[in-house]
Amino acid sequence: MAEVSLIEQLTRTACGLAIILFIFIATFSRSPRLERMAQRVLAVVSLVAAALLGYLEYTDGVFYGTTRMNTTLALICAVVAVGANLNIKGENLSHGANPHTIKKLGHVEPRPEGQIIEEE
Template structure:
């Protein structure tokens, strides 16, 4: 069985990776192909993050000292993953 500290570190790393990609989406949107690749990457990384957060919750782990946070944050990751696929042109 995997220790909950390892799952917590993995969840935090995936959150960081997803957030960093989301921050740089404006740079990727200069090229339509790169924007699509970035959107797909963000979507898949957020879905993986949601799964890891749910796994952390069922394993009895904590995120930032709270055992309540992983499940709501995993649902938020799913919502943001869906929103990441929206192509809004201004």
């Protein structure tokens, strides 16, 4: 077994790196290639952090002064890893009408003043 203090330090490093990548993902999105690479690195780092947090739970290690949050934080890291690979930039997920694009296309014409809408 590895020394617990070394695992604790590696866990803090992996979680810190994941947070920094998560914060700066919008900066990386200026280039599609760089954004994809950052998403993959974030996914790998988050999975490593989740594995290390799980190992800390197994060895009764301490993460920032607590032993109770290791499993919960490992689950959150796993969710972030899965979510990091979802590239939703520019895709219409709801498949509904976006009022901004409809207005830009000119499909919505303003109602003339004084027009009464009849109820059926």
